Amino acid sequence: MTITGIERLDEQTQLDKIEGNVALLCHSASVDRNFKHSVEILNSFIGNRLKKIFGPQHGFVTDVQDNMIETKDFIHPYFKIPVHSLYGETRIPTDEMLEGIDTLVVDLQDVGTRVYTYISTLTLAMEKCAQLGVKVVVLDRPNPVGGLNIEGTILEEKFKSFVGRFEMPQRHAMTMGEVGHFAKKNFNIDVAYDVIEMKHWQRSMNWHDCKLPWLNPSPNLPTPEGALTFVGTVLFEGTKLSEGRGTTRSLEVVGHPSIEPFSFLEKINKNIGPIEGAIFRPCTFHPMFQKHAGTTCGGVHIHVTNWNTFKSWTASQLLCREFYAHLGDEFQWQDAAYEYEYDKLAIDLINGTEKVKHWVESNGSLDDLQRIESTGMDLYFSRRDNALLYC
Structure with missing residues (x-):
């Protein structure tokens, strides 16, 4: 049974990686095996150090169906903290959004495909955090299509966009945490970066092997x-x-x-x-x-x-x-x-x-x-x- 990054925050050595005032980039699929959301979990460990929430494409609540339909910033009615959209007026965190933040925690369920924009959101945030001296910590999750099989053409320079930032194939066979390492090591993103790794995940595993609940990572992926x-x-x-x-x-x-x-x-x-x-x-x-x-x-x-x-x-x-x-x-x-x-x-x-x-x-x-x-x-x-x- 795979244990995700969010489920390891009860280990003090892992929790210590999350320093100072914190922002959390997450969405509706950011849950543990008991369906508890990562905002609730992180808040239970660090309390009022959790200052802000960020949402990727499709929104923090993952309710927006189509591409190029933007979401707005708002104050969360339950958690009473700002929720900033990274698929609205900007796809890169602004200086104001990151003001007062020491660590950006990322807990997104990716699907292992280059064009799926969550890895673009991660790496754009890493670049901005590098400029501002903000640490990035990824709470890692499985690549649902596995970590071995690689498919598709390598992205060419002239076709780089928000659906492809780096020279990688369509099916890249990395986890979100590994994609961050890939970008940092190969494309000169000089950011303080750490991963709270999973336990009991192997590259040969598909989603069903992980024994984790499936929640739509975006509205049109129901299975x-x-x-x-x-x-x-x-x-x-x-x-x-x-x-x-x-x-x-x-x-x-x-x-x-x-x-x-x-x-x-x-x-x-x-x-x-x-x-x-x-x-x-x-x-x-x-x-x-x-x-x-x-x-x-x-x-x-x-x-x-x-x-x-x-x-x-x-x-x-x-x-x-x-x-x-x-x-x-x-x-x-x-x-x-x-x-x-x-x-x-x-x-x-x-x-x-x-x-x-x-x-x-x-x-x-x-x-x-x-x-x-x-x-x-x-x-x-x-x-x-x-x-x-x-x-």
Whole structure:
């Protein structure tokens, strides 16, 4: 049974790492195994030294559905302390927000994917804290998709954004605490930094192995399996297909109003063959909001059958290639602004390169995709090795 960082604050040697006046960056999934929130837990140990709360994208209470929907600062009606949004007028803590703070404690449930913005929020906060002499302490949590399997293209310099700040692949196989070490050691963030490590977490573990409760880390990830499919299906945010937002199984289903699912699956089976570790099931779904709201879509539901062997990123790129070929002129790349980037396509920001989009459009082979994926991977492995905390 994995013991998270927040659950180790009853150890004095760990609590001593949290010095002076404190701010806590957290969200609704910041709970212990008994569902007690980290604000309550930290407050019980340090009392009035807890001065401020910060919330990431989707808000401190994790109620905001879509990207680029901002949250505001407020005074918490129960805890009676300020809650500052790091997804509002700013995504970087201001001098005023950190005034009087000695330690920023970070307790966020990440999902192990580069584009998931909590690691960007962490590293932007680390850079600001370095300027102001504020210590950063991460209360570590499991990477729900494990710490071994690595997938996806390495982010290229020209596609750096809030959904990708450093040269890392889509599925990076690090915990939040390790990502902080990765950024500090490899990208010169000179901040006082510490991690309250987990006990009994190993790199080979998936979420179910940890025996921890699953709370949505963001509104559209209702299941642990969704965190694994998200590694790949997030790419469909870069298209005008529905990735299931507005349904009960968002980011596990993908489709379009013009798709007849059974005939489409026949093409998938012919062109791709069986997907190791998962089954594509033909399905229809009816989004209640976001893309194709109020319209029935046909497509596939991705059912994970083996967490250790399923390569979500590869499977979703192959699926995107099949949607592109099947829909023809009805297939469109998303051309709206994406995470405050207005001059680049969302698909290229998500993939961290434009090479994968060109691969889809040219009906490229699996071998071609794997060659694209391997570019820069050796450097990433060497940088990551220096940041790992767990075996």
